[in-house]
Amino acid sequence: MSPTRENVVRIMPDIANDARPATAGQLAWVGMGEIEAPVRVATAGAESVAVPARIKAFVNLHRADVRGIHMSRLYLHLDRHLAAEPLSANSLRRLLRDFLDSHADLSDRAMVEIRFDHLLRRKALVSDNTGWKAYPVTLIATLDRTGFELELGVQVAYSSTCPCSAALARQLIQEQFRNDFAAGGPVDADAVLRWLGSEQGIVATPHSQRSHADVKVRLASNVSELPIVDLVDRIEGSLKTPVQTAVKREDEQAFARLNGQNLMFCEDAARRMQSALQTDERIADFWLRASHFESLHAHDAVAVAVKGVEGGYGPRG
Known part of the structure; x- marks a missing residue:
């Protein structure tokens, strides 16, 4: 009996696996960028919430004679891991280990970058109101022969009044x-x-502007849980003037007082944050940037600080 079309096994070509590259060479990173997927983030209680994220997933290709990697394997590992448990140092380490195990003959270095907004409920300065505030978060985890590293980045908006x-x-x-x-x-x-109390009396006011603190910390090897909220609180506590959510007149007045009592150049803001992070044992290293979007100038005023010696964490974007 001759085989029918339905029971014939089709062998599909695998060019990435079978073909040889026209030009041989090792590649530092190969993978996918801007993957859209939900991730689970731990909350203050025992629960976790799912938030939309954009993800980059990479491995190196140290075989110069191989055409490409197995990108679908990276995607499937991401999909399985990120849906199963909240983000943590341990969960990201396991994810990267699966990246490498599935490319054992091709790769010895793996990386994942995850970007999402972390929503926190923030209380007004004086009134009983509260409101939601989004903090952009970036996680970059790498695993290679030297070990595992995890970088946590957050952005915090604040107000700065020029001294x-x-x-x-x-x-x-x-x-x-x-x-x-x-x-x-x-x-x-x-x-x-x-x-x-008159406009005639207060003939001039100092200029203030919305500002951004971009902070990236390299977490110590013994840290498992992601200290996102603690890091945000530490930054806002050092700057004193985080932007607000729900605001009544009494809150606006309190905000004006905070700005008047916390005059700062971008250099002052960077040093405040540097001092606040210096003694945190969970942080092995850090890089931070204070950007004041000047209302006086068309350009920004920017200051960068790192832990330890200048450039210890390298120049960052």
């Missing part, structure tokens, strides 16, 4: 006061109080 502009504004207010209240004459306290 120089504040000093110049105070000078103008002093000059206006001298013009409106003759030197040597009697000064009525109620009149001064009314003057201070």
